[in-house]
Amino acid sequence: MEMPAPDPSILARKARIVERLQKILPKQAVIEDEVETRAYECDALTAYRCPPLVAVLPASTEEVSAVLKICHDEGVPVVPRGAGTSLAGGALPTADSVILGVSRMTEVLETDYENRFIRVQSGRTNLSVSGAVEEEDFFYAPDPSSQLACAIAGNIAMNSGGAHCLKYGVTTNNLMGVTMVMMDGEIVEIGGAHLDAGGLDLLGLICGSEGQLGVVTEATLRILRKPEGARPVLIGFDDIVVAGQCVSDIIKAGILPVAIEFMDRPCIRATEAFAGAGYPDCEALLIVEVEGSAEEISAQLERIIAIARTHNPVELRESGSAEESAKIWLGRKSAFGAMGQINDYMCLDGTIPVSQLPHVLKRIGEMSKEYGLDVGNVFHAGDGNMHPLILFDANKPGDLELCEAFGADILKLCVEVGGCLTGEHGVGIEKRDLMVDQYAPQDLDIQMAVKDVFDPRWLLNPAKVFPLASSEERRIAAE
Amino acid sequence: MMKPENETALAEMVKGAKGPLRVIGGGTRNIGAPVVGETLSAAGLSGVTLYEPGALTLVAGAGTPVAEIEDVLAQEGQRLAFEPMDHRGLLGTQGEPTIGGVVAGNVSGPRRIQVGACRDSLLGVRFVDGAGRVLKNGGRVMKNVTGYDLVKLMAGSWGTLGVLSEVSLKVQAIPETTGCVLLYGLDEVAAVSAMSAALGSPYDISGAGHAPVGVDGHPVTMIRIEGLDASVSYRADKLKALFANSGAEIHVERDPAKVTEGWRWLRDVAPMHGGTSAVWRLSVKPSDAPAIVAALREVSGDLKVLYDWGGGLVWIEAPEGVDPRTVEFAGHATLVRGSESLRAAMPVFHPEPAPVAAIAQGLRDKFDPRGILNPGLMG
Numbered sequence: 008m009e010m011p012a013p014d015p016s017i018l019a020r021k022a023r024i025v026e027r028l029q030k031i032l033p034k035q036a037v038i039e040d041e042v043e044t045r046a047y048e049c050d051a052l053t054a055y056r057c058p059p060l061v062a063v064l065p066a067s068t069e070e071v072s073a074v075l076k077i078c079h080d081e082g083v084p085v086v087p088r089g090a091g092t093s094l095a096g097g098a099l100p101t102a103d104s105v106i107l108g109v110s111r112m113t114e115v116l117e118t119d120y121e122n123r124f125i126r127v128q129s130g131r132t133n134l135s136v137s138g139a140v141e142e143e144d145f146f147y148a149p150d151p152s153s154q155l156a157c158a159i160a161g162n163i164a165m166n167s168g169g170a171h172c173l174k175y176g177v178t179t180n181n182l183m184g185v186t187m188v189m190m191d192g193e194i195v196e197i198g199g200a201h202l203d204a205g206g207l208d209l210l211g212l213i214c215g216s217e218g219q220l221g222v223v224t225e226a227t228l229r230i231l232r233k234p235e236g237a238r239p240v241l242i243g244f245d246d247i248v249v250a251g252q253c254v255s256d257i258i259k260a261g262i263l264p265v266a267i268e269f270m271d272r273p274c275i276r277a278t279e280a281f282a283g284a285g286y287p288d289c290e291a292l293l294i295v296e297v298e299g300s301a302e303e304i305s306a307q308l309e310r311i312i313a314i315a316r317t318h319n320p321v322e323l324r325e326s327g328s329a330e331e332s333a334k335i336w337l338g339r340k341s342a343f344g345a346m347g348q349i350n351d352y353m354c355l356d357g358t359i360p361v362s363q364l365p366h367v368l369k370r371i372g373e374m375s376k377e378y379g380l381d382v383g384n385v386f387h388a389g390d391g392n393m394h395p396l397i398l399f400d401a402n403k404p405g406d407l408e409l410c411e412a413f414g415a416d417i418l419k420l421c422v423e424v425g426g427c428l429t430g431e432h433g434v435g436i437e438k439r440d441l442m443v444d445q446y447a448p449q450d451l452d453i454q455m456a457v458k459d460v461f462d463p464r465w466l467l468n469p470a471k472v473f474p475l476a477s478s479e480e481r482r483i484a485a486e
Numbered sequence: 487m488m489k490p491e492n493e494t495a496l497a498e499m500v501k502g503a504k505g506p507l508r509v510i511g512g513g514t515r516n517i518g519a520p521v522v523g524e525t526l527s528a529a530g531l532s533g534v535t536l537y538e539p540g541a542l543t544l545v546a547g548a549g550t551p552v553a554e555i556e557d558v559l560a561q562e563g564q565r566l567a568f569e570p571m572d573h574r575g576l577l578g579t580q581g582e583p584t585i586g587g588v589v590a591g592n593v594s595g596p597r598r599i600q601v602g603a604c605r606d607s608l609l610g611v612r613f614v615d616g617a618g619r620v621l622k623n624g625g626r627v628m629k630n631v632t633g634y635d636l637v638k639l640m641a642g643s644w645g646t647l648g649v650l651s652e653v654s655l656k657v658q659a660i661p662e663t664t665g666c667v668l669l670y671g672l673d674e675v676a677a678v679s680a681m682s683a684a685l686g687s688p689y690d691i692s693g694a695g696h697a698p699v700g701v702d703g704h705p706v707t708m709i710r711i712e713g714l715d716a717s718v719s720y721r722a723d724k725l726k727a728l729f730a731n732s733g734a735e736i737h738v739e740r741d742p743a744k745v746t747e748g749w750r751w752l753r754d755v756a757p758m759h760g761g762t763s764a765v766w767r768l769s770v771k772p773s774d775a776p777a778i779v780a781a782l783r784e785v786s787g788d789l790k791v792l793y794d795w796g797g798g799l800v801w802i803e804a805p806e807g808v809d810p811r812t813v814e815f816a817g818h819a820t821l822v823r824g825s826e827s828l829r830a831a832m833p834v835f836h837p838e839p840a841p842v843a844a845i846a847q848g849l850r851d852k853f854d855p856r857g858i859l860n861p862g863l864m865g
Contacts, residue, residue, distance in 0.1 A: 120686055121679075121682045121686070121772070121773050122682070122771050122772050122773055122798075123682075123685060123686060144688075145686075165631060166631045166635065168629050172628075172629065173628075176602060176606060177629060179606075179635065179638065180602050180606045189841070193841050195839070195841045195842055195845070196839070196842075197842065199771070199816055199817070200771035200816065200817075201769045201770050201771055201798060201816065201817035201818070202598065202599075202603070202769055202795060202798050202799070203592065203594070203598075203603055203605075203642070203769055204592075204642060204818075205769065205817075205818025205819075205820065205835060205836040205838065206818075206835055206836070206838050206842070206843075206846050206864060206865075207639060207642070207643055207647075207846045207849060207864075208592070208605060208638045208639055208641060208642050208643075209639075209842065209845060209846070210638075211605060211635055211637075211638020211639060211641070212634060212635060212636070212638060212639045214635065214638075215631050215634065215635045216634055216635075232685075232686050232687055232688045233688060234688050234690075235688050255540030255541070256540070258540055258541070258542060258659070259539050259540050259562070259563075259659065260659070261563060261659030261660060261661060261662065262659075263658075263659070299690075299717060300717075300720060302716065302717075302720060303713075303714070303716070303717045303720065306714050306716055306717065307714065358627040358628070358629045358630060359627060360538060360541050360543065360626060360627060361538075361540060361541040362538050362540060362541050387629075389628075390627070390628035390629050391541070391627050391628060391629070392627075392628070392629045425625065425626055425627070426625065426627050427625050427627055427630045427632040428632045429630075429631050429632050430627065430628075430629035430630060430631065431629055431631055432631070433631050434631070434632060434633065438632070442632070442633060445632055445633075446622070446632075446633065447622075449619050449620075449621055450621055450622055450623065450633075451633070453615065453619075453621050453623075453636065453852070453853070454623075454633050454634045454636065456852040456853075457634055457636070457639075457849065457852065458634075459852065460845060460848035460849055460851075460852060461845065461848075472633060472634075
């Protein structure tokens with residue numbers, strides 16, 4: 008994966024830049040030692056690494072503003088970083104960039120149950136937002152699987168999803184307002200405790216802009232009262248096409264489960280060997296979870312089971328207790344770890360129309376044979392958000408490249424059937440060069456024109472999202 | 487009036503425009519500062535092009551009548567989750583509301599508090615920008631973070647960034663039944679407090695509104711629940727218990743036709759139909775709403791008021807000359823109904839802080855470099 012060559016004039020000015028940053032931040036908040044900056048050399052896309060020029064950890068919106076003013080003044084690229092859990096390389100630095108980490112900004116600023124929102128600093132982790140409102144039985148709905156570690160800042164940058172977005176939506180549907188610092192240091196407030204924009208919907212634009220438009224330092228998030236209860240049912244099928252049909256029928260029937268998760272045989276076998284959740288050995292497995300009071304749950308599960316029975320399932324296991332629910336979820340939740348036990352893996356998140364599920368799964372199976380790499384599928388079936396896990400051996404020369412080529416082919420297939428490259432992880436560097444497969448040149452141009460408005464000098468996370476060739480003219484002109 | 491029949495013709499017309507264009511769909515929502523220019527109607531770009539009930543997705547030309555979409559969906563037991571308001575009664579307009587108009591205005595009804603606004607159901611758009619380029623963003627899948635989300639930006643941009651040609655929407659299955667818990671006799675502070683309690687309960691409320699003067703002349707607070715029959719009964723009972731000490735007289739309406747009628751009354755702001763005085767739409771923090779209304783009453787005397795979104799949306803009918811923005815509050819106010827001279831004289835949309843206004847203007851300059859698309863409509 009190509010990154011722009013570092014600007015030698017910036018590298019030569021390192022001492023001065025560090026000195027200026029040290030004047031406005033506490034000593035420990037400016038990390039410039041070459042050993043220590045290694046901690047910021049990559050995110051969860053670990054195949055690509057490069058230590059930044061310097062990493063800074065401001066503690067407030069004002070400090071972020073002061074940092075950005077200096078970087079703007081010096082013409083130094085800035086790579087914003089939440090918790091560094093991006094699977095797409097969204098926080099990958101270049102050698103001439105400043106990493107701006109929000110990990111010290113974790114405060115809860117306001118909790119309002121009456122109006123159902125919480126305002127937090129953006130470095131707070133996703134799970135600890137829910138943790139802050141748990142005592143009143145509230146929660147924050149988006150639940151990416153990295154929620155223990157990932158920060159709200161990164162969730163906003165990537166518009167993160169999760170298993171339960173079928174009912175509750177993704178980050179953008181639960182974000183009410185942000186405090187954002189522009190590249191030139193200006194602080195703007197967008198949205199707040201009220202709903203919807205008074206003018207253009209800038210909040211909707213900022214969410215998912217991968218840290219390229221501004222640095223979000225505070226966020227107002229919608230919180231919800233927890234349902235009275237939740238319970239899953241596990242359904243096994245001997246045919247993936249039939250499993251896909253069952254998903255479609257459940258959705259059509261007007262029942263709105265909070266989650267419909269799908270695993271195929273390679274994944275089921277791997278998780279069984281790893282976690283021993285007692286899954287049946289079959290072609291496809293669905294976990295469907297519903298919420299409500301005990302009676303409401305029973306009524307909904309009854310309907311789901313009736314629909315499932317019309318598709319001749321090989322296994323139907325309704326959870327009757329919290330322990331059984333946990334056991335049903337155990338395999339799903341350990342799927343990534345289980346695949347990781349077998350080998351290195353690459354996880355994609357292309358999204359397709361639900362109706363294309365059987366076709367796409369069949370094609371992935373065929374491509375797996377052509378490339379000679381195993382693949383397991385575990386994903387959010389209700390919304391068509393695939394997660395093919397391609398297994399490869401990082402120590403085997405050429406295997407990573409082979410895996411990336413296979414991955415690219417899967418994503419192109421997703422686009423071909425009417426879907427998209429990424430449903431919840433973001434483009435970052437990983438899918439940057441595939442953007443031309445989804446968008447025509449003018450579609451990319453108008454997106455880049457948006458960045459021109461927010462960051463005319465292209466200093467914020469400049470080498471991400473857009474193919475380098477597409478953004479080159481703008482990046483060079485801005486220098 | 488220009489009325490292209492397809493996207494290519496639309497692009498040619500925009501490209502060839504010699505001056506400002508007044509972009510409309512069905513022409514039923516004459517909201518915004520008056521626009522002087524040649525009328526360009528998107529109503530000819532009509533028809534549902536894709537509908538997959540099992541995937542809850544529908545794609546349609548921007549000029550497709552909302553009624554046609556609702557019919558197509560109803561045949562499969564589905565609907566638009568965000569229940570867009572029909573502005574004809576309030577604004578005294580004629581014509582056929584289009585889905586493009588709904589999207590351009592981000593028009594959302596009472597269910598907004600549960601399922602989000604129109605923009606939250608919008609999966610993709612195709613549009614022609616001010617330079618006449620055909621552009622697309624998003625797609626027809628539920629989750630999509632591929633590049634910037636211009637879909638949200640286009641929703642609620644009132645035709646100032648581009649002329650929508652096609653929209654792709656997430657739809658919703660119509661629940662088995664619906665019910666409404668009605669609380670009679672609460673004052674506005676108590677009503678907002680009751681709505682907050684309902685919305686903070688685990689009973690999955692799909693609507694919460696309050697009319698200080700209901701159909702029978704008395705204050706009524708409405709809490710809507712939807713779902714399986716047994717579930718609606720269960721939650722109605724729980725809500726009744728929740729409000730047992732509220733001082734209100736409680737009635738549960740279980741006739742779905744009556745519930746639907748009541749919520750349409752609220753959605754379309756029926757108490758303010760037929761009038762000509764100014765109607766404002768305020769988006770605020772719900773618990774702030776009663777105090778804002780009280781402050782406005784001090785300025786202008788008696789007002790017609792209607793609360794939706796648990797108090798977060800306030801409709802106010804006020805004499806011309808009253809500007810709710812003279813009362814300081816967090817949120818925004820839009821002049822939805824007003825004479826042409828009034829709409830020309832004061833900002834229809836809430837003035838934004840300078841840095842935000844600069845970003846918005848910067849975006850308009852990029853999307854519409856010649857400044858020909860509904861110029862000045864949003865201020």
